Amino acid sequence: MLKLRDFESLFLLVSLAGSLLIASPILSSIFASGTGEKFSELYVLGTNGMDPVYPFNVKANDTHGIILGIGNHMGSSSYYALYVKIRNQRESLPNSTANMPSNLPALYEYRVLLRDGEVWQAPLDFSFGDLYFSSNSCTLRSLTIDGLTFHVDKVGFWDSESKGFFFQLFFELWIYTPESKGFRFHGRYVGIWLKMTA
Amino acid sequence: MVSELSFRGRRDLIAFSVLSVILGSGIPEIVSAEVRDEAYMSIQVADEAVSSAFEAVLIAEDAGANVSTLILRLNKSASLLAEAKNLFRTDDYVEAAALADHIVELAHNVEDEASTLGGLASSERESFLKLSLISSIIGISAFLFFMLILWRRFKRAYIQKSLKLRPEVASHAQT
Numbered sequence: 001m002l003k004l005r006d007f008e009s010l011f012l013l014v015s016l017a018g019s020l021l022i023a024s025p026i027l028s029s030i031f032a033s034g035t036g037e038k039f040s041e042l043y044v045l046g047t048n049g050m051d052p053v054y055p056f057n058v059k060a061n062d063t064h065g066i067i068l069g070i071g072n073h074m075g076s077s078s079y080y081a082l083y084v085k086i087r088n089q090r091e092s093l094p095n096s097t098a099n100m101p102s103n104l105p106a107l108y109e110y111r112v113l114l115r116d117g118e119v120w121q122a123p124l125d126f127s128f129g130d131l132y133f134s135s136n137s138c139t140l141r142s143l144t145i146d147g148l149t150f151h152v153d154k155v156g157f158w159d160s161e162s163k164g165f166f167f168q169l170f171f172e173l174w175i176y177t178p179e180s181k182g183f184r185f186h187g188r189y190v191g192i193w194l195k196m197t198a
Numbered sequence: 199m200v201s202e203l204s205f206r207g208r209r210d211l212i213a214f215s216v217l218s219v220i221l222g223s224g225i226p227e228i229v230s231a232e233v234r235d236e237a238y239m240s241i242q243v244a245d246e247a248v249s250s251a252f253e254a255v256l257i258a259e260d261a262g263a264n265v266s267t268l269i270l271r272l273n274k275s276a277s278l279l280a281e282a283k284n285l286f287r288t289d290d291y292v293e294a295a296a297l298a299d300h301i302v303e304l305a306h307n308v309e310d311e312a313s314t315l316g317g318l319a320s321s322e323r324e325s326f327l328k329l330s331l332i333s334s335i336i337g338i339s340a341f342l343f344f345m346l347i348l349w350r351r352f353k354r355a356y357i358q359k360s361l362k363l364r365p366e367v368a369s370h371a372q373t
Binding site: 004007008011014015018019022023025026029030076077079081107108109110111112113114115145148149150176178181182 | 248253273277279283326327337338349352353357
């Protein structure tokens, strides 16, 4: 049989648990914390919005399309900048591990505000204008994105392994941080390789 | 005399022509640089206005306000800002500057509303916290008082039960 002291402990325990239960609404609002991992999605889709079927063989002045997407899972509203850049095989990519963006200039950009859990998608149409081929190089003079033409003047070199001249169109995701009062590279980028054909 | 005058006139004409060519080729560039600088400044101001409005929205959201409409409106400003920056990159400075000026007005409106909404939400939250705190204190006190009464009754009943058991033990001991 339980002793009086054991019953006393049981009563104290029940009193404590009950008090915590009653105080739980105020405790939860004081010690509220973010749930789960905080991250952002960045993706590129084919024009049908389903399969990752991207344009590959590109001719001058042919228009191609892709769909870009961003998902916010940061636990609060976020303000994103998505930069569109182009590079040849020898130019550097961003470094996600070191959180370093590519040092190439942005040709085009998107600015998007998303609430937590929201997803943004937008079509991007592009065409390569004025491609000049020589024996071992291909010069791209301009790139048109969503109807705006940008001066590029970039040289692509012959890739003997893949047998072609390639440029990579890539997209860097930056996020606004109130602490720094500016955008910083969010460590995410995606890109598609494009083979230039005459 | 006549020939001297005509010589001077021809010299002045040549000097004027040379000056015109020099100035003529330089002026458009100076004007273009000025327009570009103005557009750049306008975009900078618009960029800061959108960022500042976003910070106000974030504070309002943190205070518990419903910021869905504000986010939608600010998204429009952010999208226009990107458009202005893209136009600037294509050297369309006039259009870029016009867009930037429009963005500043939109962003300021959002920021003002976000500040008002945030203030309301934080005062509501404060009242809710106070009410919750008072309710919790009253609730816990009542619960503990109830438990104390229950414990006293239980203790009395337990002791009485224990005392009833004792004489039997004593009688056994005597026999």
